[in-house]
Amino acid sequence: MSDGLEDEPGVGDVYRPVARKASKARTLTEIRSIARSHTRTAIRVLVGVMRSDDATPAVRVSAANAILDRGWGKATQPLENGEDDVLELIHRIERIIVHPGSSGDGDASA
Incomplete structure (x- = not known):
């Protein structure tokens, strides 16, 4: 496949641009942005686990601590x-x- 058309999408193909060297800072920023876009869902899952009667007490406490840490910050030592x-x-x-x-x-x- 050296016809020079590797970067053009074909029927049923997913377009993949030429690999670029992205800086680590940009990559981390993108990852943080993607993760933050799921914040509401993650909090809802944690609340669901915390309230679940089927979850073990340790798992419920862990979920509760995660919620508190995100809302109020970690407790100072x-x-x-x-x-x-x-x-x-x-x-x-x-x-x-x-x-x-x-x-x-x-x-x-x-």
Whole structure:
């Protein structure tokens, strides 16, 4: 098939344009757009699963969480001051960025 007509549709054929190199950003944007066009249906399915008496409790909770996450965002996770002193590190970084002229040797009042 080297007659040069590969890109022209024939009877019963689907037209396929010459492959173009699309940027990843454009492709991701297109995928997001397509996915977002199904938002109402997806939410309806999640609500149906959440309300279904036939679904297991775990599946119903999962659907409910998905609905809440989309409507209200994911719940924030509190920071814990564990063994690695993550909270102290965050406070130290804040002192350096917000109060760069202060002495940063552990003085929490700066």
